[in-house]
Amino acid sequence: MAPTPVEAGLLVVILGSALATAVLRDVLGSIIAFSAYSLGVAMLWVVLRAPDVGLTEAAVGAGVMTILLLLTIAKTVRPSEDRVLASFDPKTLVLVAAFVLALGATVPALPAVGSPDAPVVSSEVSQYYLDHAYKDTGVENVVTAVLAAYRGFDTLGEAVVVFTAGVAVVAVLKREVTA
Amino acid sequence: MTAVVDLLLTRYNYVAVVLLLGIGVYMIGASENLVKKVIGMNVFQTGIFLFFMTSAFVTGGHVPIIKEGVERYVSPLPHVLILTAIVVGVSLTAVALALIVRIYAEYGTLQEDVLREIQTDE
Numbered sequence: 001m002a003p004t005p006v007e008a009g010l011l012v013v014i015l016g017s018a019l020a021t022a023v024l025r026d027v028l029g030s031i032i033a034f035s036a037y038s039l040g041v042a043m044l045w046v047v048l049r050a051p052d053v054g055l056t057e058a059a060v061g062a063g064v065m066t067i068l069l070l071l072t073i074a075k076t077v078r079p080s081e082d083r084v085l086a087s088f089d090p091k092t093l094v095l096v097a098a099f100v101l102a103l104g105a106t107v108p109a110l111p112a113v114g115s116p117d118a119p120v121v122s123s124e125v126s127q128y129y130l131d132h133a134y135k136d137t138g139v140e141n142v143v144t145a146v147l148a149a150y151r152g153f154d155t156l157g158e159a160v161v162v163f164t165a166g167v168a169v170v171a172v173l174k175r176e177v178t179a
Numbered sequence: 180m181t182a183v184v185d186l187l188l189t190r191y192n193y194v195a196v197v198l199l200l201g202i203g204v205y206m207i208g209a210s211e212n213l214v215k216k217v218i219g220m221n222v223f224q225t226g227i228f229l230f231f232m233t234s235a236f237v238t239g240g241h242v243p244i245i246k247e248g249v250e251r252y253v254s255p256l257p258h259v260l261i262l263t264a265i266v267v268g269v270s271l272t273a274v275a276l277a278l279i280v281r282i283y284a285e286y287g288t289l290q291e292d293v294l295r296e297i298q299t300d301e
Contacts, residue, residue: 002188011195018202018222027214034218041225048236049243049253056265064269065221072214072276076283079212079290089209096208100201107197108182112189114238116251121237126254133255134245142243142255143262151259158263165270169277 003113007047013040025086027078031069038062052143192233199226213282213289217275224268231257231264 003011017040020033038061045054111118120126133145147155187194203226206219235257243255283289286297 003191008191011191015195015198015202018199021215021218021222022202022206022210027212030215030218034221037222038225041229044229045232048232049240050232050235050258050261051242053232053258053261053265056262060265060269061221061225065272068269068273068276069214069218072279075280076214076289086210089205092205092208096201096205099204100197103197103200104194107190107193108186110190110193113192113233114236114240116237118234118237120234120257121240121254123254126235126256129255130243130245130252140245142245142252143258146255146259147262154259154263158266161267162270165274168274172274172277172281 004047007044010040010044010047014044023085025083027073031066031073034069035062035066038065050143052141192229192236196226196230196233199223199229202226211291213279213291214276216291217272217279220275221268221272224264228261228264231261 014037017033017037021030021037024030024033038057042054042058042062045051045057116122129142129146129150133142133150134140137145137149139145139149200223203219203221203223206222207216210216210219235254237251237253240251240253241249243252243258279289282294286294288294288297
C-alpha cells in the first residue's frame with residue numbers, strides 16, 4: 001500500500017525538521033525546528049488513527065517540551081555564532097551510517113504498513129480489548145479503557161515516574177539556590 | 180533498485196523510523212551543546228514511537244472508539260503504551276534540563292568540549 005499524499009507530505013516535513021534540528025548551529029533555531037517536528041508528528045498520529053496520542057503529542061511534545069527547552073536556554077546561555085550550520089562530525093557520521101544500515105537491513109522483514117495480517121493488528125490481545133472493553137468498563141474509547149482499567153497499574157507507575165521526576169527537578173534546582 | 184522503491188512504497192514509515200533514529204543518534208554523538216543532545220534524545224524517542232504507532236495501523240481501520248457497524252479498528256494497545264511513553268519522556272527531559280541548568284550554574288558553559296577541559300584541569 002503506497003503512502004497517501006498526506007502521509008508522504010507529513011513524513012517529508014517530519015524528516016526535514018528533524019534534520020534541521022540536527023544541522024542548525026543556533027540552539028534556539030534547533031528548538032523551533034524541534035517544535036515544528038513535534039507538531040508534524042502529532043498530525044501523523046492523527047493520520048494513523050490515534051487521536052489520543054496526537055493530542056498528547058501536540059500538548060506535551062510541541063507545547064510543554066518547547067517551553068521547557070526555552071526556559072533552559074533562558075536560564076543558561078544561547079551561544080551566539082555567525083555560522084548557520086553546525087560543523088560536521090565525520091567520525092560520528094560513519095558510526096551513525098553503520099547504525100542506520102544495520103537497522104535498515106531489518107526493514108524488509110517488517111510487515112507492510114497498514115497490512116491487516118501484521119502481527120500487532122491481527123493479534124489476540126488487540127482483538128480481546130476491542131471485543132471486551134465496552135462490556136467490561138462501559139467506556140467507548142478503547143484506548144482510555146486499556147489505559148485506566150486494564151493497564152491501570154501501568155498508569156500508576158507512570159504517575160510515580162512523573163512524581164519522581166518532579167522531586168528530582170526540585171532537588172537539583174534547589175541546591176543551586178542554597179549554594 | 181526496484182527493491183528499494185518497493186521498500187519505500189510499502190514500508191515508508193519504517194524507513195522513516197530508521198532515519199529518525201539515525202538523526203537522533205547523530206545529534207547525541209556529534210552535538211557539542213548539551214541542550215541539543217537532549218533534543219536529539221527526543222528525536223530518537225519519537226522514532227521509536229513511530230515504530231509502535233505504525234505497527235498498530237491498519238489500512239481502512241477505524242479510530243479505536245467502539246461504534247455500531249464498524250468492522251475494523253486499529254490496535255489500541257500500542258496507542259496506550261506510547262501515551263505512557265510520551266509522558267515518561269517529558270519527565271526524563273525535565274530532569275535532564277534541570278541538570279543542564281545546574282551544570283551551567285556550576286561551570287558557566289554548556290559546551291561538552293569545554294566541560295571536558297575543565298574536568299581534566301581539576
